[in-house]
Amino acid sequence: MESQRSLLVIAFAIVSFFLWQDWQKDYGPKPVVPAQTAINSPNASAEPQLSASGPLSNTTSTTAAVTEGKVIEVNTDVLNVKIDTRGGDIVGLVLPKYTLSLEDNTPYPLMRQLNGFNYTAQSGLLGDGPDEKRTAKPVYSVTQDKFALADGQTELNVSLKLEHNGLQIEKRYTFSAGKYDVRVDYIVTNTSTGSKVIQPYHYLAQTIENGKDGNMMMPVYRGGAYSTSEQRYEKFAFEDMQDQNLDLATKGGWVSMLEHYFVSAWVPQAEEQNQLFSLVNNNEGIIGVRGPQSSIAAGESKTLTATFYAGPKDQASLAAIAHGLDLTVDYGWLWFISQPLFWLLQQIHNLVSNWGVAIIAITLLIKLAMFPLTKAQYEGMAKMRNLKPKIDELQARYKDDKQKMGPAMMELYRKEKVNPMGGCLPMLIQMPIFLALYFVFVESIELRQAPFIFWIKDLSVMDPYLVLPILYIVSMYAMQKLTPVTVTDPMQQKIMLWMPVVFGLFFIIFPSGLVLYWVVSNLISLAQMLYIYKGMEKKGLHVRNA
Template sequence: MDDQNKNLILATALSFGVILIWFLLFPPPEAVEDPNAPAVAEATVPAAPEASGTPSATTEASGVTETAAEVADAPRIEIATDRLSGSISLQGGRIDDLKLNDYRETLDEDSPIVSFLTPSGEPHAYYALYGWAPGAGLSPEQVPSANTLWSVEGNDTLTTDTPVVLAWDNGNGQIFRRTISVDENYLFTVNQSVENNGVGAITLAPYGTLTRHGEPEDMKNFFILHEGAMLQGEKERTDLDYSDIADFSADPVWGRHAQAEEVAGNGWMGFTDHYWMAMLIPQSDQAFTSVFRYSPSLDTYEAITRFPTMSVEAGASAEIDSRLFAGAKEWATIRDYERNNGIFRFIDTIDWGWFFFLTKPIFALLHWLNAMIGNMGWAIIGLTVILKIIVFPLAYKSYASMAKMKELQPEMEKLKEAAGDDRQKMQQSMMELYKKEKVNPAAGCLPILIQIPIFFSLYKVIFVTLELRHAPWFGWITDLSMPDPSSIFNLFGLLPFVIGDLGFFEIFSLGILPILLGVSMWLQQKLNPAPTDPTQQMIFAWMPWVFMFMLGSFASGLVVYWITNNVITFVQQYAIMRQHGYKPDVFGNIKSSFKKKPKEDAK
């Protein structure tokens, strides 16, 4: 086996192994539904019992609580912007009903709008709640809790131009207000204030919390995508799976699995899904304590920002601003919040992975091309062309080296005959020949080795970014983030029936794009004659079709990239090898691959 073929098989095996790893899926754990548990006080505030309305053992067992029923029956104020719709419950002042107007569940025109936040008592409830933990001069009943019924002052619809003001008088001389505003995208600003009209000073600590009931039902559980909790500190970011939160040690006061961390500023925390996220974002210079906790009895996950204790003298007032992002993980929107709203490293809420130094610029270029062209499929093809131009100098050296190796083939055969069975002499002679002719036998595998991180990075970009979701190309390719929907079983739509769920046999339901991928790889092989070794012949003969079946279930956008890459590689390699004196006989190699081998050659 010559060195060129050894290197090619090694590089192909490496890329093959990388793709196999991507098929590892983690099974999702079962989730249980149940409602809200309010936030804890800061450590410096005297530990208080949980707010009123905490479910009893009886209501916990039934999966329904009075709190959930009260939230369902409570009055609401409307959220109405171009991009958001929903409502805020006056029971607790919860932001718990939010729909993303620009996105639908499926490609069907009649498909429901994506519902992101949902009230307590509904399946997979998910909401934001704000409040105060009591300190000196206050009892738990004298601060707003999860069950406080707020009243509305003034405007009763939240729009980008009209904030809403919620108010509550505790009957003890303190008036609490919560002013909620929202911008043209997904960023809410929540101002919490307290006016102390009592006879003495009070101390209390504000907090914000995101509560999620059970794990999301639509989790991908794919190891290249982080779905769960995120915490950005002043310097480092921490990603936690839901199982990580459940594994925290039990809190001796609250009986929950909890972990707290002090954040000096420039931080945010919350939960991220595949395409959507909710993040609590204090002001940039605001110190806070981050708490992630899990209640086994309620199966609730919470992300809590606890702020330092405030002391408010009689006749004085205090307030604090914080922000809430609740919406789609749009690259341009998130980047704008990072650059213009001072949200530190907010772009990293998108899971760029280990190859972030490649995935970030690759997506930025893809986004720019899509804006210029107006079609993500053609943008992927344009991206492929640009990437091939960037790596062309290395590819040129590689293909030139391969052409030179072909020229040296007769001399290498003579060295093999002269060396006989002396393998050491043969290796020494070949190394001297390589040195004399200035040929690097390892250069032939460079294009494939370079392709591995680029392919992985593009796969990551196509899989995790929202911009590829439901993005059409042309014809039958209506979603580049999903596999090719055509199927060989109904002759790619020519037969009048639709292919349903085939289970295990789905891998054989090849679409047009995977078949084109296999053909493009097969043609690329035909630039060189088939190797003489039978084992090599078998590997090379099966390789394009194995990849065709493997990648048939991958996102169409990735297959488009690979086909384009193969076509450009074929043209480059053919032109460069001819330039250096070797003329690939593509049609001759194709014909020879269909010839029946003599029996003595097959032995």
């Protein structure tokens, strides 16, 4: 029994260690590296340079932006977008289907330029294109200042046009009803007498703050991420951008910026050889992709295409857009457990239409699946309790001969058919499930602002009235009363007495969905214990505490 309780403490310490390790990896202090003030293009000798006065610079005159360009608005059922005709870049993006919080119904502003904070999605053409080494981005022409997806309309095209250096360029955004992914085409026609070379680039730029949200036990990542043909998903935090430039050649791939439940991403053509890059300029972290150079003969037209995504981390939608993009729903190192658990949770929700009820149902299924192990655990604990007099006798007999005590104890276990570690296996299995569910409840946008019943209006945040943490503490004490105890040391008894309170204090700041899972798990365990103990007492085994 002492080993069972000690293992509980050790298991909790291991879980805490891995949570702390993940927090340190993404949010812990890193060496301070001075921000780069100039932008250098990787492989500059082989490709057009991206200088500080080129297309990735934010140092161009604001006066020019005001007098030469304008901001147009594009509204669909799921996106409200602002596009600056100077460069044709996305400088604002709001998600009308999502609010800031339950208390604040303001639509969620994913991309914005306000109060010294910039978050934009930019793109252009290098080579003979209009963005090569210019002090100011080109100004596109548009036919109207506002575009809206009409009722019943499935697609909306927003066309920006420009003539430059013998090239007729149309930058076309194609929005679709109900979708957060936008097709971005460059349709380029060479009207000159000679061939032209162009190279597309796409990048995300965001003002570097601390890259941290939440708290120490409930951190959320804000920063970059990318994918290559060899790495399906890799985070690239703002600190990494300050430390060194990303420079990776890959077939396909994508780049993104994450903001807890939301993500923006540029996805180039999967069959092309692309170059991923990052840099820091004027306290802005930039992560992007350059496509291959394309030669356009005189009189020829070419279309260069990429996909832009800005919206919720919906795994099914992201997986359909690009390989590995669904991994931006970051379930951590236990993703191979979290993803099946989320799938099962989602299937249950489709039946019951309440995420809290779905959590209760998945908890019941997990506990039922583990019942054979649980039964073996409690039977093993009961047998160990009944063996205690014989164990005490062996310890007294061999107290001065440790070498003989070990074999004698093992012989006793063999003779009585008792596995001293038999009670540990269910707990060792349950802890990874608990941690995997922790990531599911923290990362899955489906639980954001998802109500359960009564006072629980949002399963992704802590219980506002602490009812669930209190119920957890009470259920833990009830389990302690039912669990056979052989601990006689007063200090260990005090530790065991206060353990539920310590656990409950941790659960105060956890998502209420996770605490709901653990409370229901404890209640089911209590019912299983009563059932198992009743059967063992019929066999003459003493299992309950006096």
